[in-house]
Amino acid sequence: MRLKGYIENRTRLFNRDSEFSCPHWCNRLGCKDERLHVSVSIVDLVAASLVTGQMASHLFRSHYKIGASPMNENPWIQRFVLELKKPCPFLSGMDCGIYGRRPIACALFPEAFFLFPGQKGGLNKGKFGHYPCLREPLVISEKRRSHLIELMEISRRETFLTEFYLFGFSPFSVDLRNTVMDVMEVSRDISGSIGDDESHYEVPHEAFEEILIRRLGSGGYLSKIDSKVDGLNSPSGIEVFYKIMEWTDSVAPSDKDFPYCYEFDERDRLKLIKRPT
Numbered sequence: 720m721r722l723k724g725y726i727e728n729r730t731r732l733f734n735r736d737s738e739f740s741c742p743h744w745c746n747r748l749g750c751k752d753e754r755l756h757v758s759v760s761i762v763d764l765v766a767a768s769l770v771t772g773q774m775a776s777h778l779f780r781s782h783y784k785i786g787a788s789p790m791n792e793n794p795w796i797q798r799f800v801l802e803l804k805k806p807c808p809f810l811s812g813m814d815c816g817i818y819g820r821r822p823i824a825c826a827l828f829p830e831a832f833f834l835f836p837g838q839k840g841g842l843n844k845g846k847f848g849h850y851p852c853l854r855e856p857l858v859i860s861e862k863r864r865s866h867l868i869e870l871m872e873i874s875r876r877e878t879f880l881t882e883f884y885l886f887g888f889s890p891f892s893v894d895l896r897n898t899v900m901d902v903m904e905v906s907r908d909i910s911g912s913i914g915d916d917e918s919h920y921e922v923p924h925e926a927f928e929e930i931l932i933r934r935l936g937s938g939g940y941l942s943k944i945d946s947k948v949d950g951l952n953s954p955s956g957i958e959v960f961y962k963i964m965e966w967t968d969s970v971a972p973s974d975k976d977f978p979y980c981y982e983f984d985e986r987d988r989l990k991l992i993k994r995p996t
């Protein structure tokens with residue numbers, strides 16, 4: 720199986736020239752903390768399926784979820800990603816049950832946050848500052864840095880592939896402004912905890928995900944996603960997936976400036992629109 724060879728090659732980079740290991744006194748916070756989202760690719764899913772012997776579709780339903788992550792510049796625009804459920808179902812005591820085939824995101828953590836001198840990374844240290852591995856800056860060797868950068872590039876291509884395979888479009892982001900009534904229903908009044916005589920509301924992250932999943936289900940998309948994942952249970956389906964990967968690898972652009980996103984119409988069908996600026 721060609722995908723197996725690809726997985727073996729990328730896995731060789733996971734620990735190469737790394738001096739990092741999880742502190743033994745860490746309670747595996749990153750694997751348990753629901754606020755730390757671990758995005759994964761379909762390749763990560765197939766790798767876990769091969770190493771555990773469980774069907775990809777079974778793992779997909781039991782260990783992963785479709786999560787929403789806000790695009791930085793606009794909280795109303797959420798990007799769909801495949802994520803591990805938290806606490807991670809692969810964690811067994813203090814050990815990762817799929818360590819040799821763990822997702823790229825896990826292999827990058829926490830070194831990717833210390834790639835460049837002075838880098839604070841994309842991690843909100845306020846929320847995660849109690850992680851033992853984040854208290855002191857890590858020193859990353861030049862050799863290790865080059866492997867991490869290569870892994871990040873592989874991850875970027877696999878993210879493009881995953882969105883394209885599951886949703887038919889990448890980057891797959893949705894403008895939620897026309898679901899404002901759903902959002903208001905689940906928002907929490909937090910004015911009391913701020914105490915400045917103004918009204919403040921907070922929308923729990925999982926509420927965004929529930930809205931998105933409900934709308935995707937109602938629009939008929941979830942069953943299509945399920946049947947695509949079912950295709951990964953057979954060697955022929957994985958070969959089809961590999962061919963798609965060959966194609967997306969050749970076209971995967973930088974998605975930073977991609978000017979389109981979707982919105983749900985009144986029947987919860989997705990409609991491509993110009994992304995608001």
Ligand code: SF4
Nearest residue numbers: 750807809810815825
């Ligand atoms: S896959 Fe392994 S390293 Fe990654 S979050 Fe789960 S238990 Fe932790």
